[in-house]
Amino acid sequence: GENVEQHPSTLSVQEGDSAVIKCTYSDSASNYFPWYKQELGKRPQLIIDIRSNVGEKKDQRIAVTLNKTAKHFSLHITETQPEDSAVYFCAASMRTGGFKTIFGAGTRLFVKA
Amino acid sequence: EAQVTQNPRYLITVTGKKLTVTCSQNMNHEYMSWYRQDPGLGLRQIYYSMNVEVTDKGDVPEGYKVSRKEKRNFPLILESPSPNQTSLYFCASSQRTDTQYFGPGTRLTVL
Numbered sequence: 001g002e003n004v005e006q007h008p009s010t011l012s013v014q015e016g017d018s019a020v021i022k023c024t025y026s027d028s029a030s031n032y033f034p035w036y037k038q039e040l041g042k043r044p045q046l047i048i049d050i051r052s053n054v055g056e057k058k059d060q061r062i063a064v065t066l067n068k069t070a071k072h073f074s075l076h077i078t079e080t081q082p083e084d085s086a087v088y089f090c091a092a093s094m095r096t097g098g099f100k101t102i103f104g105a106g107t108r109l110f111v112k113a
Numbered sequence: 114e115a116q117v118t119q120n121p122r123y124l125i126t127v128t129g130k131k132l133t134v135t136c137s138q139n140m141n142h143e144y145m146s147w148y149r150q151d152p153g154l155g156l157r158q159i160y161y162s163m164n165v166e167v168t169d170k171g172d173v174p175e176g177y178k179v180s181r182k183e184k185r186n187f188p189l190i191l192e193s194p195s196p197n198q199t200s201l202y203f204c205a206s207s208q209r210t211d212t213q214y215f216g217p218g219t220r221l222t223v224l
Contacts, residue, residue, distance in 0.1 A: 032211060043216065043218055044156065099144050099161045099169075100158065100169075100172075101146065101158050103156040103157070103158075105153060
């Protein structure tokens with residue numbers, strides 16, 4: 001069946017460094033790729049998303065890149081801060097013909113001050 | 114205030130005792146979903162609904178039922194809960210198939 005693989009499962013960086021999280025998906029019909037941040041004990045919240053007709057999107061310190069040929073997309077966080085510490089989930093879904101959404105297993109990011 | 118609410122937030126029950134977790138949104142969203150979150154597995158979609166009376170299976174629908182009789186409500190029903198359904202459950206809603214807004218979660222323990 002469809003799946004989304006996310007790496008790494010844990011990432012530890014020094015404050016101010018960059019963090020990169022990578023995901024690959026299997027369903028070539030996927031055309032919407034959101035990233036969610038989940039702080040401890042809280043609900044997931046969308047931080048950025050990208051649609052299949054775009055290769056890159058940036059929002060301040062956060063950027064996402066998409067390579068449809070390789071079925072690969074990545075989250076880039078620059079100038080990391082302690083408040084970026086959380087679990088990050090990537091997801092892939094079809095925006096037409098249904099609403100099936102597959103999430104990656106998550107990456108726990110630690111930003112050390 | 115725009116929000117997704119779930120009730121109850123915490124529930125401990127026993128095997129086989131039917132239960133319902135309610136989900137309600139006040140944003141007039143068409144799309145709603147139920148997910149379960151388990152350590153190391155991320156969020157897995159149980160069921161989703163694209164509008165009133167339109168529902169479909171997600172990745173892990175076995176042992177669950179849903180209904181969408183009104184646009185704002187999307188209850189999750191466990192007819193005969195089992196211990197492997199012990200999990201953290203999230204309801205989510207969205208306008209069309211993009212940004213999903215999650216509820217606060219329901220932590221379910223089945224003994």
